[in-house]
Amino acid sequence: MPGLGRGWRRRARVAVGTLGAVLLGGLLWEGYKAVGDPDGSTLFGVRLLPRADDAAMPHLGEILGRLTEPELAGGEPVGLVVLRAAGFTLRAVAVGFAVAVLVGGLLAVLMQRFRVAERGLLPYVVLSQTVPLIALAPVIAGWGGQLSIGSRPWQPWMSVAVIATYLAFFPIAVGLLRGLQSPAPIAEELMRSYAATWWHTLLKLRLPAARPYLFPALRLAGAAAVVGAVVGEISTGTRGGIGRLVVEYAREATTDPAKVYAALLGAALLGLVVAGAVGLAELLLTPGRRASTR
Amino acid sequence: METGAVTDRTPDAVTDPVQVEAVVDRAAGAVVDRVTPRRGRPAQVGRPGRPVEPGPAVELTGVTKVFNPGRPDEVTALRGVDLTVGRGEFVSLIGPSGCGKSTLLRLVADLVPATGGTVRVADRSARQARRELAYGIAFQQAGLLDWRTVTRNVELPLELRGLSRRDRRTKAREMLDLVGLADFAGHYPDQLSGGMQQRVAIARALAVDPPLLLMDEPFGALDEMTRERLQDELLRICAGKGTSTVFVTHSIPEAVYLSDRVVVMSARPGRIVEIVDVALGERTEATRQSNAFFAGITRVRQALRGTSPEAPA
Ligand SMILES: Nc1ncnc2c1ncn2[C@@H]1O[C@H](COP(=O)(O)OP(=O)(O)OP(=O)(O)O)[C@@H](O)[C@H]1O
Numbered sequence A: 001m002p003g004l005g006r007g008w009r010r011r012a013r014v015a016v017g018t019l020g021a022v023l024l025g026g027l028l029w030e031g032y033k034a035v036g037d038p039d040g041s042t043l044f045g046v047r048l049l050p051r052a053d054d055a056a057m058p059h060l061g062e063i064l065g066r067l068t069e070p071e072l073a074g075g076e077p078v079g080l081v082v083l084r085a086a087g088f089t090l091r092a093v094a095v096g097f098a099v100a101v102l103v104g105g106l107l108a109v110l111m112q113r114f115r116v117a118e119r120g121l122l123p124y125v126v127l128s129q130t131v132p133l134i135a136l137a138p139v140i141a142g143w144g145g146q147l148s149i150g151s152r153p154w155q156p157w158m159s160v161a162v163i164a165t166y167l168a169f170f171p172i173a174v175g176l177l178r179g180l181q182s183p184a185p186i187a188e189e190l191m192r193s194y195a196a197t198w199w200h201t202l203l204k205l206r207l208p209a210a211r212p213y214l215f216p217a218l219r220l221a222g223a224a225a226v227v228g229a230v231v232g233e234i235s236t237g238t239r240g241g242i243g244r245l246v247v248e249y250a251r252e253a254t255t256d257p258a259k260v261y262a263a264l265l266g267a268a269l270l271g272l273v274v275a276g277a278v279g280l281a282e283l284l285l286t287p288g289r290r291a292s293t294r
Numbered sequence B: 001m002e003t004g005a006v007t008d009r010t011p012d013a014v015t016d017p018v019q020v021e022a023v024v025d026r027a028a029g030a031v032v033d034r035v036t037p038r039r040g041r042p043a044q045v046g047r048p049g050r051p052v053e054p055g056p057a058v059e060l061t062g063v064t065k066v067f068n069p070g071r072p073d074e075v076t077a078l079r080g081v082d083l084t085v086g087r088g089e090f091v092s093l094i095g096p097s098g099c100g101k102s103t104l105l106r107l108v109a110d111l112v113p114a115t116g117g118t119v120r121v122a123d124r125s126a127r128q129a130r131r132e133l134a135y136g137i138a139f140q141q142a143g144l145l146d147w148r149t150v151t152r153n154v155e156l157p158l159e160l161r162g163l164s165r166r167d168r169r170t171k172a173r174e175m176l177d178l179v180g181l182a183d184f185a186g187h188y189p190d191q192l193s194g195g196m197q198q199r200v201a202i203a204r205a206l207a208v209d210p211p212l213l214l215m216d217e218p219f220g221a222l223d224e225m226t227r228e229r230l231q232d233e234l235l236r237i238c239a240g241k242g243t244s245t246v247f248v249t250h251s252i253p254e255a256v257y258l259s260d261r262v263v264v265m266s267a268r269p270g271r272i273v274e275i276v277d278v279a280l281g282e283r284t285e286a287t288r289q290s291n292a293f294f295a296g297i298t299r300v301r302q303a304l305r306g307t308s309p310e311a312p313a
C-alpha cells in the first residue's frame, strides 16, 4: 500500500533527522572544544563564550566512558546509578504530569463552559506561574508532611510530584482552553441545530478540534514536569532522584567533571521519555492520514 | 405600501388547477412519509406511517431582526417579514446579496433570536422545534469537520440521534450515492473541491430525513449538469417524503424550477417585496423549456428589478 510505504519512509526520515541532530550537537561540542579558548573569551570583562577546558567541557568520549566506570572506587557504575535515579524521578514526573493533565484539562473545560470562570480563573492561573519555585517548594513539602493518603503517610516524592504538577498544568490549561474555543462559529451552530448537549458538543466537536493546540501544550507541560521534578527534588532535599544526584556530583565537579554531565544525561533521558509518551499519544489520537502526511 | 405588494398565500388558497393538483400530490405523499423525530429517541429514518400534523411548517409574523442594536454598527437585517410555508411546500428565497436571506433561515433554525415578531415552526416556537430536531440545515459554507472522513461527516447527525453503527453506515452510503460522492467516502474534507464539500453538506442535511429542510445556496458551487441533477433529486426526495423546504438561491431559473412559491426580497432593510406563485407541476425533461417555466422566470425577474438599488423603481 502506498500509504503505508509513505508512513515508513516518514518514520525513517524522522529517525535519520534525530540521529543527525544528535551528531550535530556532538560535533558542535567537540568543535568548540577544539577551537575555543580554554579560558573562555571575554570582551571588556564580560564573558561572551564559555571556557573550553576539560574541567568545564569534558570530551564526549570521557562523559560516555564515565557512565560505565564505578561511581567511587569499588562502587556501582555511574550509568546504573543515574538510571536508578532517573527511574525514581520518573515516578514523580509521571504522576505529576498525569495530575497536571487532569487539573489543566478540568480548568480548561470549566473556563470554556463558563465565561465567568474564564474571567475569574485565568488571571490566577497566569499568576500562579510567577510564584518562585524556590519559595514554593518548602511550603509544599511542609504541607505534605502533615498529610496522609488513607493509611499511607505522605512521602517526599509526592511533594516533588505536586511541584511538577504545579508547573505542568499551566500550558495544558491555557493551550486546551484555546483549542476548545477554536471551532468555527458555523460548526457550533451545526451542533446547536442538532440540539446536541454540551457534553456531546465537547466530545464530538471541541475536543477533536482542540488536538492541534493540545499536543504542543502537552510537550511544553512534559518539559515543565521534568524541570519541576528535578528542581523540586533539589529544593525539598528529596533523596534518590536525579536532582539530588546532580547536586551531589556537582560538589565533585572540579575533580570529576564528566560525572556531572553523566547526571545531566539522566535528566535529558527523562525529557525524552515524556516527549516520546506524548508523541505516541498524538499518533494514537490523530486520524491516520494526518499523522502520515505531516 | 410595503404589505400591499406581499401576496402571501398558503397552498390551500391556490386557484391555479395545475398547482392544486401538485399540492394534493404532496399532501398524499406527506400522509405516508411524515417524519418527526423526538429528542432522545433514535430517528425513524424513512419510516412511513406517521400522521401529518396540522398547521404550517413555518410561520413568520412581523419578524424583525436587528444586529448589534444601539451600537454604531447596528444593522437592520429584516423588517416586518410575514411568511407562511405550508406543509410539504417548497419555497425559495431570492434577493440581492445582504438582503437577509441567510438571516431569515437562521431565525427559523433558532440559531439567532428575532428582535421582534414571532417565528413558529411546525406549530411550536422555533426553539422548541430545534430541540425536537424538526429541521435539517445546509449552510452557505459547507461547514464540515475536517478531522472526520466524508462518511463520518454525514454520519454525525445520525450519531447524535443514537443510530446504530450499521444503520449509520447504510444511510451515509445511500446519501453519498445520491450526491455522487460514493467514491470519496474515505476522503477528508480538505481533499475535496468546494463543490464536493458542498455536496457532502447536502448529504449530511438530508441524512436525517428532516420534516423541514433549510438550505442556503446549496448548489452555488456546482457545475450546471450536477446542479440540474441534484435539483431533480432534491425535488424527488421532498415530494416522496413530503418535506417542507426553504431554499435560498441567487439563480432565478433554479428558484422557479424548484419552487411552489418564490419569495422576492429587497435589501436595507431586508423585507419581502413580492411572492411569486409558480408551481410547474410534475417536472420532466420538457419543463426547463416550457412556457410556464419562462413565464415564471420573467415574473421573478420583474419583481427583482424593483429591488436592485441601481434600477429606477
Ligand atoms: N452576525 C451578524 N452580525 C452583524 N450583522 C450581521 C450578522 N449576520 C448578518 N448580518 C448583516 O445582516 C445583513 C443580512 O445578511 P445575510 O447574511 O442574511 O444576507 P444574505 O441575503 O444571506 O446575503 P448573501 O446573498 O450575500 O448570502 C447584512 O447586512 C449583514 O451585514
Ligand SMILES: [Mg+2]
Residues within 6 Å of the ligand: B101, B102, B103, B140, B216
Ligand atoms: Mg447568505
